[in-house]
Amino acid sequence: MSIAWYLVVSALIFCIGAGGVLVRRNPLVILLCLELMLNAANLALIAFARMHGNNDGQIFALIVMVVAACEVTVGLGLIVAIFRRRLPIDVDELRELQG
């Protein structure tokens, strides 16, 4: 398969993730959609690494996975803190940035 096919799949997954971030209102699902977007970027990076026959893009993808894991831990910590305070788990309701 040519590299362009992988890039089209990557673009499609990225768009689905972006649409999920815009439409869904549960912060957990928004985090999942962010994961989708990061994974689409990973697919593009690895496709380009294959195209150039160079490992550097794969290293970039690994670092992206590390950053995604950090984002997940902090995001889930925030969600647990929101749940502890009995606030609604809905990004439309969480408007105030005050403690």
Next chain:
Amino acid sequence: MSTIVFFVAAIGAIAGAIGVVALRNPFYSVLALVGHLLSLAALFLLLRAEFVAAAQVVVYAGAVMVLYLFVVSYIGGGATQLTPGGAPLRAVAGGAVLALFAELAIAVLGSGLKAIDSDGAPYVPGFGTPAQIGEALLTKFLFPFEVASLLLLVAAVGAVVLARRRAGTTLGDEPEDATRWITPRSLFTGTMAEAVGGPHRAQTEPEPVEELRS
């Protein structure tokens, strides 16, 4: 053969992505994301990224998704019924997404990269193996590697600080009693009776052994 595998994996990845967005229950969304990640790992294997595919399955589809499942079952994702969203917002979001996809498709199909229509560079044995990735991580990319470890540490500490129990922030929680921790002996060296909530015997009544001595 690789064409069949590509289409099966690509359809699986896209279906998983649609499942993440479309399913009502966050629990099923997480499961759809697991399927998506596994399909993506198959695509990585087709692109000769063996180590990244293995890391994707073990770390991402394994560990990170288990963390998600724990949090979803902790907050009881399916129970909270959200109010129905506005239809105008959906229309605007759909339009924005379609425009984004058109832009990306134009960028991919109209790019001047000559190799983009080929199957990639000729395969060199050892490309994408753990040996090559590890060597690159520890020589050429040593600084990003160390920064990544620092970032993981900061994220772990930050998650603990964010999600810890704070007095007064939880409803029905009695305010923190500082004297609770003041004990006659040093902390966490109590008896088993104290551990199960019994009275402080050393304080309330004298030990019978000492009476015998006097």
